[in-house]
Amino acid sequence: MKQTATFIPTLRETPADADVKSHQLLLRGGFIRQNTSGIYSFLPLGKRVLQKVETIIREEMEAAGSVEVFLPALQQAELWQETGRWYSYGDELMRLTDRNDRAFALGATHEEVITSLLRDEIKSYKKLPLNLFQIQSKFRDEKRPRFGLLRGREFLMKDAYSFHATPESLDETYNVMMQAYTNIFTRLGLNFRAVIADSGAIGGKDNHEFMVLSEIGEDTIAYSDSSGYAANIEMAAVNVDYPKSDEAPKEMEKVATPDQKTIADVAAFLNTTPEKCIKTLVFKTDDDLVVVLARGDHDINDVKVKHATGAKIVELAAPEEVQELLNCEIGSLGPIGLPPAVRVYADNAVKAIVNGVVGANENGQHLANVTPGKDFSVDTYADLRFIQEGDPSPDGEGRIQFAKGIEVGHIFKLGTTYSVPMKATFLNDQGRAMPYIMGCYGIGVSRVMAAVAEQFQDDAGFTWPDVIAPYEIHIVPVNMKDEPQRELGEDLYKLLKSYRYEVLLDDRAERAGVKFADADLIGMPVRITVGKKASEGILEVKYRRTGETFEWKREELLDHLQQFFKK
Amino acid sequence: MKQTATFIPTLRETPADADVKSHQLLLRGGFIRQNTSGIYSFLPLGKRVLQKVETIIREEMEAAGSVEVFLPALQQAELWQETGRWYSYGDELMRLTDRNDRAFALGATHEEVITSLLRDEIKSYKKLPLNLFQIQSKFRDEKRPRFGLLRGREFLMKDAYSFHATPESLDETYNVMMQAYTNIFTRLGLNFRAVIADSGAIGGKDNHEFMVLSEIGEDTIAYSDSSGYAANIEMAAVNVDYPKSDEAPKEMEKVATPDQKTIADVAAFLNTTPEKCIKTLVFKTDDDLVVVLARGDHDINDVKVKHATGAKIVELAAPEEVQELLNCEIGSLGPIGLPPAVRVYADNAVKAIVNGVVGANENGQHLANVTPGKDFSVDTYADLRFIQEGDPSPDGEGRIQFAKGIEVGHIFKLGTTYSVPMKATFLNDQGRAMPYIMGCYGIGVSRVMAAVAEQFQDDAGFTWPDVIAPYEIHIVPVNMKDEPQRELGEDLYKLLKSYRYEVLLDDRAERAGVKFADADLIGMPVRITVGKKASEGILEVKYRRTGETFEWKREELLDHLQQFFKK
Missing domain, CATH: 3.90.960.10 (YbaK/aminoacyl-tRNA synthetase-associated domain)
Incomplete structure (x- = not known):
């Protein structure tokens, strides 16, 4: 992509109303713009990152046997009335009426829609289990939208729902989803933990949040310094043997x-x-x-x-x-x-x-x-108290430490919470009508993008991981009016594209300082500067994450890049 | 994909409430389900078709220099009030208020949003032209939703908007978009025409609808039997030299x-x-x-x-x-x-x-x-009358004929219709503030899917073109309980997937008749039947569109498939 043909409105100043690093830099780098409180437009760079997060999620969901569907955002109120959530969901559920005064909810989540879809179609245990996912905009009228994409009112979500004939089948899919989520967040390069979470009124111990460790997290995670144990602090069991004092009781x-x-x-x-x-x-x-x-x-x-x-x-x-x-x-x-x-x-x-x-x-x-x-x-x-740092880990291994986390995913055994009120049943192998046993599995796609943005940055801008950087390579001819620089820049652009690299060419007639500052800000993994040595066929290459710089001859470039990107 | 792991709820009967062929077959083949009037869920097969249409559109838009963004569906009322469309759009615009009683429109189209986005960012003619597109759900509360996906209330749309400093620049992009649309609909295998359309209050002769010729079309196209001339009947100029009678006028x-x-x-x-x-x-x-x-x-x-x-x-x-x-x-x-x-x-x-x-x-x-x-x-x-069949074509070549068409795309020179009321200006090369000159370019993505579904079917079901069939190859072991059939079926499934074919394996324990009827109904281009000759390594292959059948040895299969798919 030539920079003059796309839209990357970078800002020199940090926007006053952005209070976390990811939000500030996504605005400054021209990745997103706010439309109104909690509602954002994804500009070309932001859309590319989002699309790459989507692709990683899609690949791992499909590899885990989940099948993609696409459900509507406009959901008739009757469905939400069946489960009672029309009344209990509160102001977060956005509602509207159509021209005939029929009431609708804007999809905040899709349990009702998907359960109603399946109850009409899946009548036999032979057609179970089934695991369906979608990637789609969700609408939640948050009381206090904040932190940019981290807590918005319209946001992109991957939600999946599984349907089972037996609890064992749900357990199996739950574990597969746990692994898929681990793969997804690992591929994204995130520092995360799968954390035992509060199951609220629904019950079931297997209910995990995936938390990205971050100072700005709104949740506290209690984790063991020696084992894989991690739980939302609300859920961390205290497993301490308190020795009774040997003092003799005195008179009160x-x-x-x-x-x-x-x-x-x-x-x-x-x-x-x-x-x-x-x-x-x-x-x-x-x-x-x-x-x-x-x-x-x-x-x-x-x-x-x-x-x-x-x-x-x-x-x-x-x-x-x-x-x-x-x-x-x-x-x-x-x-x-x-x-x-x-x-x-x-x-x-x-x-x-x-x-x-x-x-x-x-x-x-x-x-x-x-x-x-x-x-x-x-x-x-x-056990009625909060666990504390230094307490023994409930699994018996090591001591508890605390960290702050951003919730980016949640997997949940729903059981029959939705299928019972919605009368969504199948015939089991005895011919008896039974409610589906369900699981649900969510990832905040745009929130993941913000979590990555929060983690991968330095003072100069973003340091995107290769897998979700908007482009892999940024070619920066220092002076577009200089014939050899312009020509070599455009040659390299064509060459690298022909090798299937994703390349951004800074063909703007800007000063060198502006170009370099923008390049650091938007943070492509490799920058190729085409400067005064262009006529000798020598390029300056900078690895954005490490800051290393190299002078390479044009002929060496492809080999080095291949090594860097392991292509 | 193994059929037992996905969700393809085929129907034997034609649903009573579906009145056009595409809608009937999309329901019968388990591609879509209606949630409520004009609102649909895309099931796994439907989602795959939709995704392929999207990919073709995305590729051609990018090749034509348009850059992808993603704008919100929730649009603050103030933007629509700036252009007056808040008042003039009528009941088709769905509206709601948030928890703070602020009014929003659900995105029916995005001229206001994108114009407001750019007016804050693009201040100089040097940053123009710019062409941005997105693929996204749109909401229009149609008075009479009908024909399934052809006229829905929530539907997938590709919309693009271009911004220019001069009318010549708009002309250039308009022509590029005309060609991109021609490429898209040609790749989709549609029988279509680019048709001169009514520009309403906006004016400008360059305003084309892309019409798929179809009996169920709601528009009439007047086209020349000898040239490329085609126009919406409302727009076809009558260019007839009426000879004056040589009768002598009589007394009234x-x-x-x-x-x-x-x-x-x-x-x-x-x-x-x-x-x-x-x-x-x-x-x-x-x-x-x-x-x-x-x-x-x-x-x-x-x-x-x-x-x-x-x-x-x-x-x-x-x-x-x-x-x-x-x-x-x-x-x-x-x-x-x-x-x-x-x-x-x-x-x-x-x-x-x-x-x-x-x-x-x-x-x-x-x-x-x-x-x-x-x-x-x-x-x-x-010229005040409708053109008639047999009239000379307005371009002077041939005679007019009529056809019915389904509108699948519309390209439009907006001029300054939005930029003037929204005060969206840039400084031209003289330093004068000028309103952007704009174009907009829409494709109904889900409607395209229905138009293809309408065109590619026979009495037994769909005859999808290779490029958007949900899968390329359907492997049907006749009897899954027969060891050689099951094994050969699964071997082929793995083999063909390793050659990057998209393969559906009918691993259901259904009768042969059900399997064949379903295979014809959902209509993958190539069906491989694994039957009694499995133990001899012989397969029966059927090309869905032509109905041709072949008996091939397993060793011959890859060569034949390569020829068929031209891979």
């Missing part, structure tokens, strides 16, 4: 703790440690209030509280609700003297405390020398 | 024509011919009423009336309006005794009539022996 006593608001304050004031304090929180679980206890140096994980209580909705009780229940402020809560109907949950670590400190359910007062079992009882001990 | 006389309603009735009753009758129609042009005359055997073309009168909206006046103007029914109208303010337009053919017949503006009465110029005057003579 009430102590005044005026103006001591935090655990750290109280511990210092009472000359003890946070590990010997017990923090008490009140949660609202569906319609109940429950008390949850944890060690003073631990944080309570509400996803675990949700699992332990079996409630659908779990949230911290409001101060007024606490006041009404216990007649005291949040800073002085404790497990002693609770109304008898209130259930008490405690994290496993609490059980090992002897002579600890708890709030007295009386403002400005605490109780010291408190020992669980002796001074108060707990209904349920469970 | 009023004659009673009781119950004679039509021109044919009146002519017969008065013992003359329709050619000597003058039909009189009243048109409403914007806010005026005008009288339009034509020969009795001709039909008035309202597009030509629109051009002749310069009105923006032209429609036949309602009977009540005519009654109020002339106090007479429509069957007895004539040009004599009109109110002085009413302008009279006549088709050129009228000028040559001597001693003709006209209505008397009095119910049941006509005037005979009427001669234009003598008995009434005409304000404007012009």
